[in-house]
Amino acid sequence: MVYTQKTPWTLVMGIIMVAYAYMVQNGMMEPVIKFLNTGRHAGEMQTLGFAFGAVAILVGLWQVLAAPKEGQTDYYLSTVAGLMFIMLIAFIVKWGLDPLMAKWGREAQPALGFNFASVMNLNYVVMGILAGIIIVNVFKVPGWAENGVRLSRLGLKTGVILLGTLYSFAELAQLGKLSIVLIGVFVLGSVGLVLWIGARRKLPNSMTGVMSAGIGVCGVSASVAAAPVVQAKSTEIAYTIGTVLLFGVVCMFAFPIIGKALGMGYVQFGAWAGTGILNSAQVAGAALAFQPGGIETLKVAEIFNITRVLFLPIIVLWLALWYVKREVGAQQVDVTRVIVSKFPVFVLGFILMFLLSSTGIFAPARHYQGAYFDNSDKALVKKDRSGKEVNNYLKEADVETLKKDAEKVKRDDQKAALQRLIENKKVMSEDDDATLRGIINAKLMSKEGTAVLNKAHRAIRHTAAKIAMFRDLIAWFFTFGLVGLGMQITVASIKQAGGQPLVIGSIVGVIKAVGSLIVVMLMVSETV
Amino acid sequence: MLSPRSILLASHGTIGAQAAEKIALGLCQSDTVLHHLIVVPDLWRGMMGDDWLNNASTRDTYGKYVEAQLGREIEQHRAVLEREISARGIIFQTRVVLGKPGQCLIEYAAESKADLVVIGSPRPPGISGLRSRMPLEKLARALTVPLLIAPYPK
Numbered sequence: 001m002v003y004t005q006k007t008p009w010t011l012v013m014g015i016i017m018v019a020y021a022y023m024v025q026n027g028m029m030e031p032v033i034k035f036l037n038t039g040r041h042a043g044e045m046q047t048l049g050f051a052f053g054a055v056a057i058l059v060g061l062w063q064v065l066a067a068p069k070e071g072q073t074d075y076y077l078s079t080v081a082g083l084m085f086i087m088l089i090a091f092i093v094k095w096g097l098d099p100l101m102a103k104w105g106r107e108a109q110p111a112l113g114f115n116f117a118s119v120m121n122l123n124y125v126v127m128g129i130l131a132g133i134i135i136v137n138v139f140k141v142p143g144w145a146e147n148g149v150r151l152s153r154l155g156l157k158t159g160v161i162l163l164g165t166l167y168s169f170a171e172l173a174q175l176g177k178l179s180i181v182l183i184g185v186f187v188l189g190s191v192g193l194v195l196w197i198g199a200r201r202k203l204p205n206s207m208t209g210v211m212s213a214g215i216g217v218c219g220v221s222a223s224v225a226a227a228p229v230v231q232a233k234s235t236e237i238a239y240t241i242g243t244v245l246l247f248g249v250v251c252m253f254a255f256p257i258i259g260k261a262l263g264m265g266y267v268q269f270g271a272w273a274g275t276g277i278l279n280s281a282q283v284a285g286a287a288l289a290f291q292p293g294g295i296e297t298l299k300v301a302e303i304f305n306i307t308r309v310l311f312l313p314i315i316v317l318w319l320a321l322w323y324v325k326r327e328v329g330a331q332q333v334d335v336t337r338v339i340v341s342k343f344p345v346f347v348l349g350f351i352l353m354f355l356l357s358s359t360g361i362f363a364p365a366r367h368y369q370g371a372y373f374d375n376s377d378k379a380l381v382k383k384d385r386s387g388k389e390v391n392n393y394l395k396e397a398d399v400e401t402l403k404k405d406a407e408k409v410k411r412d413d414q415k416a417a418l419q420r421l422i423e424n425k426k427v428m429s430e431d432d433d434a435t436l437r438g439i440i441n442a443k444l445m446s447k448e449g450t451a452v453l454n455k456a457h458r459a460i461r462h463t464a465a466k467i468a469m470f471r472d473l474i475a476w477f478f479t480f481g482l483v484g485l486g487m488q489i490t491v492a493s494i495k496q497a498g499g500q501p502l503v504i505g506s507i508v509g510v511i512k513a514v515g516s517l518i519v520v521m522l523m524v525s526e527t528v
Numbered sequence: 529m530l531s532p533r534s535i536l537l538a539s540h541g542t543i544g545a546q547a548a549e550k551i552a553l554g555l556c557q558s559d560t561v562l563h564h565l566i567v568v569p570d571l572w573r574g575m576m577g578d579d580w581l582n583n584a585s586t587r588d589t590y591g592k593y594v595e596a597q598l599g600r601e602i603e604q605h606r607a608v609l610e611r612e613i614s615a616r617g618i619i620f621q622t623r624v625v626l627g628k629p630g631q632c633l634i635e636y637a638a639e640s641k642a643d644l645v646v647i648g649s650p651r652p653p654g655i656s657g658l659r660s661r662m663p664l665e666k667l668a669r670a671l672t673v674p675l676l677i678a679p680y681p682k
Binding site for chain 2: 136152153156157218220221224225227228231232233234235237238239241244245248279280281282309312341342344345481485486488489490492493495496498499
């Protein structure tokens with residue numbers, strides 16, 4: 001079978017990408033960039049536009065001019081059109097819709113009394129998933145893009161694997177312990193609860209089995225893994241998957257709104273989303289929706305997600321044994337086969353990347369601990385996009401502001417650190433930085449004085465280029481994966497939410513979401 | 529009284545469809561051809577949802593399992609209907625297709641050259657079942673032969 005479909009669209013998308021990158025490079029897009037305030041993305045607009053555009057043009061030409069023959073090359077190249085389709089949507093959303101919505105949100109704030117874009121989390125992640133859902137349900141994914149759209153799950157898995165580079169041993173150990181406790185309690189608890197309710201309501205074992213996996217472990221993926229094991233009927237599968245998808249989509253929008261309303265921190269929200277959202281695909285979406293400009297929440301949420309995934313083979317095995325015990329004539333269970341076939345291999349990739357990064361192969365260890373300290377001239381005096389010099393030393397006016405507030409500082413160490421800052425117009429050491437942060441936190445100075453201290457702090461703290469690159473790369477992989485997954489959420493399947501799975505799913509889903517929220521708020525502190 | 533020579537019956541084992549089967553069989557004469565259409569709704573294409581965790585082998589196992597399960601359920605339904613039809617000596621053909629139920633029915637009605645199309649009523653609210661309804665208005669406009677909708681059993 002030949003998979004590649006003859007279409008001019010790959011070529012057209014490639015030309016659009018390259019043309020856009022070229023226009024950004026030559027300043028022709030400057031008015032738009034200024035209007036949308038997307039100057040910080042100008043670099044990636046060029047890099048990604050040229051890179052993806054070039055590949056799309058080459059493959060597009062091959063698709064139009066050559067006659068594809070059956071084989072591996074044809075199969076792999078048939079995915080390129082869909083990949084470019086997703087990337088084009090992601091570009092439009094990230095560089096266009098996201099900043100536009102943010103602008104409208106700010107402009108409408110005086111009239112509405114709140115920033116609707118911020119409150120409703122209308123950022124590139126949420127809008128990317130929404131774009132995917134709208135495309136598949138309103139316009140249909142074009143036939144030539146279908147193979148590539150299926151590749152989106154690979155994007156998410158790659159994102160998780162790369163995420164392994166950004167954890168320290170201490171972080172992973174602490175988050176790992178916390179996630180095992182929370183996931184252990186809530187996953188095993190909800191699986192047990194569904195099995196108990198199913199028995200009480202005298203539901204068929206096949207329905208109870210598939211429901212407990214879907215609602216208890218990680219949603220659609222768990223239903224897919226468990227359905228054949230518990231020999232679920234077609235309607236039972238449809239009800240369960242419909243219910244899980246419905247809950248997943250609702251949670252992805254509701255969780256970040258609730259999280260922000262409750263003033264949750266990154267760790268708290270990541271832990272809650274990773275535990276309370278039924279469907280694992282939406283965990284990453286909710287985490288990035290909560291914190292679109294960084295990946296701290298995603299880091300926490302994905303550890304919980306990975307822990308959940310690691311529970312999957314165990315739960316499937318449990319359900320298989322449970323089913324065999326209750327159903328006459330059910331197929332006997334091969335324990336090793338179930339564990340091996342359901343083991344999420346990509347988690348090994350995550351562990352490997354974590355171990356590699358721990359050796360310092362990607363960046364020095366201290367670069368992983370957030371922003372690192374550097375007060376050299378090279379770090380303080382930089383050039384912006386237009387080549388203009390940006391000097392991050394304190395200005396005379398800043399120094400005067402600090403001098404005015406200096407007498408408010410009483411502690412000797414703080415006085416000394418402040419004096420060194422005034423004399424040198426920059427923070428002189430990591431110890432000084434910590435001491436000056438103490439002045440900020442204690443609110444000793446005026447608003448203006450505190451602003452100057454913050455400015456001085458930002459000037460000497462930097463994110464390592466390699467770490468920043470990893471973060472950007474990871475965010476793009478997740479964006480690609482989530483837009484593509486959005487294209488696989490059909491309203492027709494969500495509409496199947498019903499029957500006992502909807503009733504029991506609603507009960508257990510709400511208990512899990514509220515229960516985990518209470519536990520997280522009471523027991524999880526903001527620092528790890 | 530209707531005496532069609534060729535009837536297209538769309539049914540898939542639900543209570544409403546069983547009522548349609550009864551009416552269709554009641555209308556059959558000894559020389560009537562009964563075209564039995566079973567549509568597997570295309571909503572099954574999206575029934576892997578946004579699964580991203582499983583490996584290819586698990587997804588493959590699931591896909592094959594769902595296919596086999598749908599096949600088993602269709603075969604059970606077909607066998608029940610065939611028993612009844614065989615006893616009456618009616619000429620009988622079954623067609624199983626994947627797609628949108630309404631669209632498939634319109635296409636098969638044209639292909640089979642049926643004189644009459646028989647379907648069940650939409651499921652009343654509160655009764656569980658897959659949500660994959662035929663758009664009746666569209667159906668009535670597109671069909672060139674009479675459409676008989678069996679009332680839902682009380």
